[in-house]
Amino acid sequence: MAADDLREIALAIVANGKGILAADESTGTIGKRFDTIGVESTEESRRSYRNLLFTTPGFEEHVGGVILYDETIRQRADDGTPFPALLAGKGVVPGIKVDTGAHPLAGAPGEAVTEGLDGLRGRLQEYRGLGARFAKWRATISIGDGLPSDYALSANAHALARYAALCQEAGIVPIVEPEVLMDSDHSLDDCYEATSRTLERVYDALYEHRVDLEGTLLKPNMVIPGKGNADQASPARIAAATVHCFRRHVPAAVPGIVFLSGGQSEVEATVNLNAINQLDGRPWPLSFSYGRALQASALQAWRGQAENVEAAQAAFLHRARCNAAAARGEYTADMEALVST
Numbered sequence: 001m002a003a004d005d006l007r008e009i010a011l012a013i014v015a016n017g018k019g020i021l022a023a024d025e026s027t028g029t030i031g032k033r034f035d036t037i038g039v040e041s042t043e044e045s046r047r048s049y050r051n052l053l054f055t056t057p058g059f060e061e062h063v064g065g066v067i068l069y070d071e072t073i074r075q076r077a078d079d080g081t082p083f084p085a086l087l088a089g090k091g092v093v094p095g096i097k098v099d100t101g102a103h104p105l106a107g108a109p110g111e112a113v114t115e116g117l118d119g120l121r122g123r124l125q126e127y128r129g130l131g132a133r134f135a136k137w138r139a140t141i142s143i144g145d146g147l148p149s150d151y152a153l154s155a156n157a158h159a160l161a162r163y164a165a166l167c168q169e170a171g172i173v174p175i176v177e178p179e180v181l182m183d184s185d186h187s188l189d190d191c192y193e194a195t196s197r198t199l200e201r202v203y204d205a206l207y208e209h210r211v212d213l214e215g216t217l218l219k220p221n222m223v224i225p226g227k228g229n230a231d232q233a234s235p236a237r238i239a240a241a242t243v244h245c246f247r248r249h250v251p252a253a254v255p256g257i258v259f260l261s262g263g264q265s266e267v268e269a270t271v272n273l274n275a276i277n278q279l280d281g282r283p284w285p286l287s288f289s290y291g292r293a294l295q296a297s298a299l300q301a302w303r304g305q306a307e308n309v310e311a312a313q314a315a316f317l318h319r320a321r322c323n324a325a326a327a328r329g330e331y332t333a334d335m336e337a338l339v340s341t
């Protein structure tokens with residue numbers, strides 16, 4: 001596929017404040033989410049929940065791409081339409097998670113490396129045939145005593161770059177996701193430093209592996225204090241640190257940066273994204289690729305009951321609308337009152 005085509009796909013996903021719905025929870029992770037609402041996780045309950053999200057009227061005005069899981073990309077909507085075709089029919093680009101998870105990195109206690117490169121070329125070809133036009137690979141980076149190590153950063157950057165090069169060969173836009181985790185007690189400055197070191201390694205590796213940056217998207221953490229840190233920064237401070245960090249480490253050729261929510265609440269993730277988009281000097285669109293921060297209220301409203309589907313769709317649509325407004329720097333707190341069922 002021509003480089004221009006990959007760039008067009010990446011730009012379409014983030015056009016005009018649109019972002020990404022991360023609905024690629026593995027079977028284990030969606031099971032944990034369903035546990036919180038007392039719903040048994042079966043292939044049908046998972047299909048039914050994803051059907052609810054993807055048939056929400058109007059969500060395509062705010063969401064340009066959806067990340068699917070291997071099971072989900074093979075499933076069908078209630079009316080029999082395969083999920084990738086349903087999404088593509090609404091102008092939403094179907095994507096696919098292709099890593100097989102973070103595993104302990106040998107010789108690096110407390111650190112992980114993401115696996116999934118074996119056989120990836122063949123899997124990408126199959127996923128493209130099933131309709132995927134972008135993919136996701138998530139590396140996790142932990143902050144701690146002496147962590148992250150240079151070793152873990154380079155092992156993860158290497159895997160991300162191998163993955164990204166294979167995606168582009170297959171005509172698929174790679175989302176490069178190095179996530180500096182927020183579940184620790186580190187400060188905002190610690191996160192700034194770890195995120196800087198991570199991004200340096202990642203862009204070095206992408207360059208070495210001949211990845212065309214114009215056909216990629218970056219999915220990073222915001223620069224934010226750990227959940228256990230007593231000094232929880234204001235949105236303005238988080239925004240200033242985030243934009244400062246990314247301007248120094250992410251080439252302007254990258255067509256978009258789509259943040260993960262990483263454990264922020266729904267409203268925090270929106271407010272922080274909005275604050276980021278009120279700052280000057282942003283060479284790329286800065287949008288969202290949220291999982292929990294787009295779905296938490298919808299899950300609570302649904303609780304596995306058919307009679308709650310409309311309320312759950314309203315909750316999802318509301319968060320999608322708020323986040324797309326935040327990606328344009330136009331979100332206001334009074335939008336929170338506008339959710340209707």
Ligand code: 13P
Nearest residue numbers: 022260261262290291292
């Ligand atoms: P969260 O927004 O819930 O962090 O999920 C995004 C994601 O896809 C993590 O890989």
